[in-house]
Amino acid sequence: MSATVVNNGVNVQALLDAREALKGAPEAAKFTWRASCKWQNGTHSESKVESFFGLGQEQKHKQETSLGADHPEVFASEDRAITPIEYVLVGLASCLTAGVAAVAQNRGIQLRSVESNLEGTMDIRGILGVDSDVRNGYDDIKVTFKIDADASKEAIDALVAQSQKRSAVFDIITNPVNVSVEVAH
Amino acid sequence: MSATVVNNGVNVQALLDAREALKGAPEAAKFTWRASCKWQNGTHSESKVESFFGLGQEQKHKQETSLGADHPEVFASEDRAITPIEYVLVGLASCLTAGVAAVAQNRGIQLRSVESNLEGTMDIRGILGVDSDVRNGYDDIKVTFKIDADASKEAIDALVAQSQKRSAVFDIITNPVNVSVEVAH
Numbered sequence: 001m002s003a004t005v006v007n008n009g010v011n012v013q014a015l016l017d018a019r020e021a022l023k024g025a026p027e028a029a030k031f032t033w034r035a036s037c038k039w040q041n042g043t044h045s046e047s048k049v050e051s052f053f054g055l056g057q058e059q060k061h062k063q064e065t066s067l068g069a070d071h072p073e074v075f076a077s078e079d080r081a082i083t084p085i086e087y088v089l090v091g092l093a094s095c096l097t098a099g100v101a102a103v104a105q106n107r108g109i110q111l112r113s114v115e116s117n118l119e120g121t122m123d124i125r126g127i128l129g130v131d132s133d134v135r136n137g138y139d140d141i142k143v144t145f146k147i148d149a150d151a152s153k154e155a156i157d158a159l160v161a162q163s164q165k166r167s168a169v170f171d172i173i174t175n176p177v178n179v180s181v182e183v184a185h
Numbered sequence: 186m187s188a189t190v191v192n193n194g195v196n197v198q199a200l201l202d203a204r205e206a207l208k209g210a211p212e213a214a215k216f217t218w219r220a221s222c223k224w225q226n227g228t229h230s231e232s233k234v235e236s237f238f239g240l241g242q243e244q245k246h247k248q249e250t251s252l253g254a255d256h257p258e259v260f261a262s263e264d265r266a267i268t269p270i271e272y273v274l275v276g277l278a279s280c281l282t283a284g285v286a287a288v289a290q291n292r293g294i295q296l297r298s299v300e301s302n303l304e305g306t307m308d309i310r311g312i313l314g315v316d317s318d319v320r321n322g323y324d325d326i327k328v329t330f331k332i333d334a335d336a337s338k339e340a341i342d343a344l345v346a347q348s349q350k351r352s353a354v355f356d357i358i359t360n361p362v363n364v365s366v367e368v369a370h
Contacts, residue, residue, distance in 0.1 A: 011227075017311060018339060019314065029315070030308055032307075034302070039274075042286060043283035049250050061257060069282075084276045090234065091269045095269035095270070101227060113223075114230075118222070122215075123211075123215055136342060137353045141364045166312050181281065181345060183330045
């Protein structure tokens with residue numbers, strides 16, 4: 001039996017240690033994630049992400065990230081960037097993918113490649129106010145993974161299922177989140 | 186009375202025309218938005234967004250967009266990019282902001298600046314599996330707008346309320362969306 005070291009680049013021991021540490025320190029587990037957004041013109045905006053709060057103190061990403069969003073030309077806009085709802089797909093894809101890597105590491109499964117395709121369907125009669133029975137957002141999102149790994153089909157299916165079970169963005173999309181929107185005067 | 190032309194850069198007439206046109210052509214209103222994602226290493230992935238389907242045919246953004254995602258150093262990761270859940274905030278911010286611009290244009294209100302700050306709170310004991318009663322995603326998101334416009338406080342509040350009412354991403358986050366995750370073997 002060969003003693004191949006599985007390395008998906010995830011420090012699972014640190015995560016397991018964090019899990020133990022947070023059992024006795026629930027306050028440290030409270031994170032606040034932030035973004036700020038500035039309207040540019042038309043439907044075009046620029047958002048910035050840099051700081052967050054967690055483990056009881058202010059934290060910063062290594063660098064500030066700026067992200068544009070706009071509507072496409074078929075919505076009579078300039079298409080200077082991807083749409084807001086495409087950002088939701090990017091969040092879901094990357095959350096599930098990080099989860100697959102972490103779970104594979106924890107289960108001793110070496111990954112070679114993890115790819116996914118996402119499709120979200122939406123009836124734009126909702127946002128245009130044509131029919132109040134049509135919702136504004138996605139009516140359905142389909143995620144299809146293609147994974148090459150040292151594992152059986154069943155073990156690969158189980159990786160994806162466990163990632164889904166622990167995914168923050170999957171939870172946000174499939175379950176209601178309270179959102180309050182205020183105007184500071 | 187001065188006849189100042191309100192111009193927020195949104196072609197509201199085209200949107201109103203589209204609304205009328207789609208009343209008689211519901212099939213054209215069915216859009217499919219897409220993203221693809223490739224695992225890089227650890228919790229780092231790269232997603233791409235380019236094509237979508239709508240108005241009865243394949244469509245493309247002017248350019249393909251690549252977006253990295255990762256976990257921060259406090260999660261024992263490399264912080265090569267922002268986190269998946271921060272992408273959700275960017276989607277929400279940009280969706281509400283585009284809506285404010287469109288509604289203001291429709292109501293004849295000239296905007297000078299629209300800024301927003303978003304905070305999403307999350308207890309990471311959920312994703313770490315410390316406590317199954319703690320959800321994985323945000324427990325609460327707060328959006329605060331600061332808007333400078335030729336309008337009363339009440340009219341500005343009403344702009345934001347209407348944007349919220351028609352926002353695709355606000356709907357996706359506050360209401361459940363069906364997500365199916367499959368593995369292609």
